[in-house]
Amino acid sequence: MRTDFCKTFGIEYPVVLAPMAGVVPDALVAAVSNAGGLGLAPLWHVNADKLRKSVRNIRRLTDKPFGVNLNMEFPSMEHLDACLEEGVEIISLFWRAPGEFLAHAQSGGAKVIYSSGDAADAKAVADLGADAICAQGWEAGGHVRGTVGSMALIPAIVDAVGDVPVVAAGGIADGRGLAAALSLGASAVWVGTRFLAAAEANVHPEYLSHLLASSENDTAHFDNLFDIGWPDAPHRALKNSTSQMWEDAGRPDLGQRPGEGDVVASSPIGGDVLRYQSKSPSADLTGSVEAISMWAGQGVSMVRKVQPARDIVRDIVDEAKIALERIRYR
Ligand SMILES: Cc1cc2nc3c(=O)[nH]c(=O)nc-3n(C[C@H](O)[C@H](O)[C@H](O)COP(=O)(O)O)c2cc1C
Structure with a gap:
């Protein structure tokens, strides 16, 4: 080959x-x-x-x-x-x-x-x-x-x-x-x-367990959801509590999203991780890892x-x- x-x-x-x-x-x-x-x-x-x-x-x-x-x-x-x-x-x-x-x-x-x-x-x-x-x-x-x-x-x-x-x-x-x-x-x-x-891989155990349990239906493509640190860059991630809150609120624009400014996790090197931050859930994070950008493709079911x-x-x-x-x- x-x-x-x-x-x-x-x-x-x-x-x-x-x-x-x-x-x-x-x-x-x-x-x-x-x-x-x-x-x-x-x-x-x-x-x-x-x-x-x-x-x-x-x-x-x-x-x-x-x-x-x-x-x-x-x-x-x-x-x-x-x-x-x-x-x-x-x-x-x-x-x-x-x-x-x-x-x-x-x-x-x-x-x-x-x-x-x-x-x-x-x-x-x-x-x-x-x-x-x-x-x-x-x-x-x-x-x-x-x-x-x-x-x-x-x-x-x-x-x-x-x-x-x-x-x-x-x-x-x-x-x-x-x-x-x-x-x-x-x-x-x-x-x-x-x-x-x-x-x-340097993935957080909580992220890993979500990946292993997710199906091809469990990701979503977002234009600008996890945009802090990297705006206007479409992305695909597992649906999570943050995307659900945003959907429930009627998909409001930047500045009006629920929980904007919330610190949901932190890392010893990078410091605070914000709810809408563009951040891979690495193993060193503590906090609510599920709420951050759990990047994944539709092939996650495999x-x-x-x-x-x-x-x-x-x-x-x-x-x-x-x-x-x-x-x-x-
Ligand atoms: C957690 C994560 C982080 C990524 N970070 C980068 C990156 O730093 N540079 C890059 O070129 N692509 C990045 N990508 C995109 C991948 O290189 C690649 O295009 C994508 O994972 C392929 O699709 P798949 O996830 O369905 O295999 C990232 C993807 C994921 C899942």
């Missing part, structure tokens, strides 16, 4: 650990890379010194390829330069157009994966020379760039970008999803929600147990092989 994406990025299996700020520690990035997939470290929300420390730590834990994810909503050339100085070979850019970051990363020797939610945007960045495009469908957990579901988005982007490898994201949580994505012309899958249940990351990679690949065989003989 060595696809074009695998060849471009020097990995064995076409399974990418989605970068997920706050809940993907260095050990999880390394575990996925050691298993033959590609670990992506979300390091845009830490300072450049911490970024360097993480990169060195990941390198201590794996000699396989891994990458760093940067967020173009909060662009920082200092972060990109730190990556390049540390010899990071793969940079993932998401949310906004990459601007000068694409050429700068490539001139520093890195390959660039650009996350996109529509075919015209993906084509524009592929034409600029991106090494791969991540097609993020509407089913995805966390911040969601576009409005099109994976089934329609993946082939649209595949058709638009020519030979540039496409990685499919959004609602892909097992090998059937990998087989489907390959059938649609993608060259790898980018898996988020399933890896929240990796043994190495997340039923905690496993070491290497087993998740292996299961996805093995199941995909079986699914592809079944297609052949049906």
Whole structure:
């Protein structure tokens, strides 16, 4: 199963650990890379010194390829330069157009994966020379760039970008999803929600128990609900007491929402967490974790147990092989 994406990025299996700020520690990035997939470290929300420390730590834990994810909503050339100085070979850019970051990363020797939610945007960045495009469908957990579901988005982007490898994201949580994505012309899958249940993930136990018990009906896409710290960025999360309060109040606008300003949790490093804050429920939080943004994709119904990351990679690949065989003989 060595696809074009695998060849471009020097990995064995076409399974990418989605970068997920706050809940993907260095050990999880390394575990996925050691298993033959590609670990992506979300390091845009830490300072450049911490970024360097993480990169060195990941390198201590794996000699396989891994990458760093940067967020173009909060662009920082200092972060990109730190990556390049540390010899990071793969940079993932998401949310906004990459601007000068694409050429700068490539001139520093890195390959660039650009996350996109529509075919015209993906084509524009592929034409600029991106090494791969991540097609993020509407089913995805966390911040969601576009409005099109994976089934329609993946082939649209595949058709638009020519030979540039496409990685499919959004609602892909097992090998059937990998087989489907390959059938649609993608060259790898980018898996988020399933890896929240990796043994190495830095998720709060309460968040984890909600994930393990949730069905495909239990998430919702919000335009601007968990907006403190990152406004006007649509996202998908588990429905919770905060979203229920807001629905019950008739979905009021910003400034009139119930419980606005409530401190619902706190973290020893980040301090108070507000009810409508954009914040991954990491293991270090105390308080009412259920009330904050429990990011999750619609594929959450396929997340039923905690496993070491290497087993998740292996299961996805093995199941995909079986699914592809079944297609052949049906
Ligand atoms: C908890 C969480 C945090 C996320 N944080 C980031 C991030 O920091 N950078 C990024 O590019 N995408 C982020 N995303 C989006 C994922 O990279 C990915 O697109 C998404 O998880 C794929 O859909 P899935 O959850 O259905 O697998 C996040 C997603 C989740 C669930």
